Amino acid sequence: MNSDVRKEILGYIERNARVDLKEVAVCLGLTEVDVANELSAMESEGIICGYHTLIDWEKVTEERIHALIEVKVTPKRDKGFDDVAERIYKYPEVQSTYLISGGFDLLVFMEGKTLREISTFVSQKLSTLDSVLSTTTHFILHKYKDYGVIFNKKKEDERMIMTP
Amino acid sequence: MRDPLSQVIGTIKPSGIRKFFDIASERKDTISLGVGEPDFDTPWHIRDEGIFSLEKGRTFYTSNSGLIELRTEICNYYDRRFKVSYDPKKETIITVGGSEAIDIAFRAMLDPGDEVIIPQPSYVSYEPCAILAGAKPVIIELKNEDEFRLTPEELEEAITDKTKILVLPYPNNPTGAIMEEADLVKIAKICVERDIFVLSDEIYAELSYKGDHVTVASLPGMRERTIVINGFSKAYAMTGWRLGYAMGPAKIIEQMTKIHQFAIMCAPTTSQYAAVEALKNGDDDVKMMRTSYDQRRKFLMNAFAEMGLPCFEPFGAFYVFPDIREFNMTSEEFAFALLDAKKLAVVPGTAFGDCGEGFLRISYAYSIEKLRIAMERISDFIEDLRNKK
Numbered sequence: 001m002n003s004d005v006r007k008e009i010l011g012y013i014e015r016n017a018r019v020d021l022k023e024v025a026v027c028l029g030l031t032e033v034d035v036a037n038e039l040s041a042m043e044s045e046g047i048i049c050g051y052h053t054l055i056d057w058e059k060v061t062e063e064r065i066h067a068l069i070e071v072k073v074t075p076k077r078d079k080g081f082d083d084v085a086e087r088i089y090k091y092p093e094v095q096s097t098y099l100i101s102g103g104f105d106l107l108v109f110m111e112g113k114t115l116r117e118i119s120t121f122v123s124q125k126l127s128t129l130d131s132v133l134s135t136t137t138h139f140i141l142h143k144y145k146d147y148g149v150i151f152n153k154k155k156e157d158e159r160m161i162m163t164p
Numbered sequence: 165m166r167d168p169l170s171q172v173i174g175t176i177k178p179s180g181i182r183k184f185f186d187i188a189s190e191r192k193d194t195i196s197l198g199v200g201e202p203d204f205d206t207p208w209h210i211r212d213e214g215i216f217s218l219e220k221g222r223t224f225y226t227s228n229s230g231l232i233e234l235r236t237e238i239c240n241y242y243d244r245r246f247k248v249s250y251d252p253k254k255e256t257i258i259t260v261g262g263s264e265a266i267d268i269a270f271r272a273m274l275d276p277g278d279e280v281i282i283p284q285p286s287y288v289s290y291e292p293c294a295i296l297a298g299a300k301p302v303i304i305e306l307k308n309e310d311e312f313r314l315t316p317e318e319l320e321e322a323i324t325d326k327t328k329i330l331v332l333p334y335p336n337n338p339t340g341a342i343m344e345e346a347d348l349v350k351i352a353k354i355c356v357e358r359d360i361f362v363l364s365d366e367i368y369a370e371l372s373y374k375g376d377h378v379t380v381a382s383l384p385g386m387r388e389r390t391i392v393i394n395g396f397s398k399a400y401a402m403t404g405w406r407l408g409y410a411m412g413p414a415k416i417i418e419q420m421t422k423i424h425q426f427a428i429m430c431a432p433t434t435s436q437y438a439a440v441e442a443l444k445n446g447d448d449d450v451k452m453m454r455t456s457y458d459q460r461r462k463f464l465m466n467a468f469a470e471m472g473l474p475c476f477e478p479f480g481a482f483y484v485f486p487d488i489r490e491f492n493m494t495s496e497e498f499a500f501a502l503l504d505a506k507k508l509a510v511v512p513g514t515a516f517g518d519c520g521e522g523f524l525r526i527s528y529a530y531s532i533e534k535l536r537i538a539m540e541r542i543s544d545f546i547e548d549l550r551n552k553k
Contacts, residue, residue: 012459023532026466027459155205161509162185162198164288164337164516 005030006047009038015148017051056151058143064111066140067118071106071126072133081105084131093121104136115139176292180515184499188509195538196509200337202401202482203529204456206438207449210400214438222433228425230258230409231436237443238409242392246369248382254414257421258431262367262395262408263289264424269363269391269410270297270329272419278328283314284517285485285525286333287365299328305519308487311476312341316350323354329361332380335368335480338516338525340461342480345378356385363391367408370399370450373458374479381411388413396435398481399450400442405435457482460528460535467539471546482529485513489522491549499524505548506541 008028013019021039025032042048057064073084081099088108089097096109108126112118122137143151181198188194205211229235235252243249250256259265266289274280276298282290283304294301304322306312319330332351334343343351355362362380369377381390395408408431410420424430442449464484468475475486488498495512502508511527513520528535 011455023463027463027532029462157203159199159201159203160185161189161194161196162181162511163200164179164181164511 005034006038006042009035010042010047013039054147054149056143056146058151063113065113065115065118066143067110067112067122068138068140069108069110069122069126070100070104070136070138071108072104072135073106073129073131074133075105076131084129087129088126091121091125093117172295176295179288181288181511184496184509184511184515187500188503191503191507191509194503194507194509195534195541197526197528197530197535197538198509198511199527199529201403201529202398202453203531204401204453206400206402206405207442207446209445210402210438210442210449213441214405214434217434217437222437224433226258226430226433226436228430229256229421230431231433231440234258234436234440234443235409237440238411241443242379242411246377246379246382248379248387248392250411251414255417256409256411257417257424258436259395259408259410259424260428260431261397261406262365262393264428265391265393265395265408265410265420266290266363266365267293267296268420268423268427269393269412269416270294270299271423272416273297273361273391274299274328277326279324279326281319281322281327281330281360283318283331283333285312285336285338285513285520285523286331286516287337288516290331290333290365300326302327303517303519305517306339306341308476308523311478312336312339312485313343313347314351316354319351319354323358323360327358327360329363330355332362332364334364334366335372335377336483337368337481338483338511338513338520339485339523340478340481340483341485342372342374342377342478343380344374345383348378348380348383352380352383352386355389359389361389361391362386363393366392366394368398368481369394371454371457371482372480373454373461377480391416396439396442399453400439400446401449401453402435402438402442405432405438407431407435407439457528460530460532463532463535464526464528464539467535467543471539471543473542473546482527484526484528485523486526487523491546495521495524502542502545506545508538508541508545510542 012024021032021035025035075081076083085097085106088094093112094108094110098107100107122135127135235256238256239250239252270293274297278299279302280294280299281302283306291301302322304318364380366379379392381387381392391410391412393410396402465477468486473486475484478484495514499510499512511525513523513525
């Protein structure tokens with residue numbers, strides 16, 4: 001199967017992982033078997049890494065605090081940033097870890113139930129790592145848009161019901 | 165009191181969609197597949213450019229023909245996409261939608277007694293605009309078995325000594341039909357031989373799903389006898405901005421500009437600035453929307469195949485034109501019954517000419533989720549009809 005077909009399948013399911021096989025097949029002009037085979041191949045090759053649900057947690061009563069932490073580190077000989085990154089991303093409360101160009105090195109997204117939980121994590125776990133030089137924690141106050149989806153904006157179809 | 169109206173206006177029928185629109189609008193929970201405009205919002209960078217132009221206070225008239233910057237971008241675009249080049253200064257005019265361009269082209273080119281050949285089913289404005297320009301519309305009834313393409317035989321038969329203009333409405337609203345290069349070559353040959361001008365309405369050019377659209381103006385001998393009409397409504401999802409354009413021989417464009425100058429002055433300035441941005445940086449948006457329409461097109465074709473509703477495969481615009489003749493109902497009867505029974509609004513084929521009888525126009529400018537519900541409704545409906553027989 002050529003890589004264009006894979007890109008088409010990925011493009012189709014990127015925004016809607018719940019879509020059924022048949023719809024993907026029909027809309028892309030493929031067979032269901034082809035789509036199923038490609039999906040499982042891409043799963044085992046690690047191209048498709050998971051199917052998640054995008055949730056606006058602010059609408060759910062449960063409290064969740066999200067923070068974005070800039071981390072400056074000393075890279076290690078031979079290992080570069082990988083070692084320290086691994087020590088950070090292995091914490092389950094860390095949601096994402098990126099190596100960043102510019103004024104700091106690692107960008108860490110994390111989630112906690114309270115401000116205290118996050119500040120404890122930063123001061124006791126993150127800052128105390130040998131390679132970590134400094135951290136700057138930004139608490140996220142409100143999410144307007146995540147993964148290309150604008151929250152709180154359900155758009156109605158405002159077109160006239162019938163036009164030539 | 166004297167009759168305040170002209171004699172000619174009384175001869176023009178109101179749009180066939182109107183009656184249906186009024187009824188469908190009153191029904192609650194109705195799903196409509198009756199819309200002739202994209203469901204996408206205008207891409208944000210284009211809207212932002214419009215807003216920016218307002219902030220900068222660009223709120224004045226432009227030149228009658230439109231911003232030279234926009235005309236230049238349009239000519240670059242046609243050269244790049246469809247391989248025909250025009251002079252932005254003398255051969256291009258910006259209009260209020262493609263509709264205005266149709267109107268002023270007819271008024272600039274037609275005299276009383278001239279005939280305009282209009283293949284139908286097609287967009288609703290060619291016929292009234294031709295009549296208002298004093299000309300006589302000559303209708304060619306296109307056929308389902310030809311996939312609603314215009315054949316050279318049909319054209320030959322419709323031509324008389326008085327024929328002046330042939331309208332080529334492709335990709336077509338309402339059928340979704342296209343004309344490929346091989347089809348156009350035969351038509352072009354006849355137009356050159358018989359000295360006929362062509363008004364090529366290419367408003368859906370970017371929504372072609374079987375290779376790139378071919379403009380008749382790019383064929384030998386046709387540039388000097390073709391008015392190309394296009395606009396921003398369909399390709400860039402900019403219907404409400406009301407912006408179109410026409411390109412053609414300087415002699416014709418000059419006179420069209422004269423009518424435009426007196427009747428309109430100039431196209432909306434904000435829209436013109438936004439359109440410059442659309443042409444400069446909008447290729448990816450167009451591609452994204454085309455891909456999405458194509459997926460929905462395939463979705464509908466599959467749904468019709470599953471319910472056994474015959475429909476030729478259309479390769480343009482965002483319409484399908486299924487054949488409902490097996491049910492022995494007129495298009496209007498079918499559409500009203502479907503609205504009553506299943507709360508689904510579609511447009512009867514007859515809204516686009518008498519030969520649309522026996523067909524429906526279904527638009528796929530809707531999300532797959534909506535289309536899926538609509539297809540379930542239409543499938544249930546025709547199953548009921550078949551069971552009754």
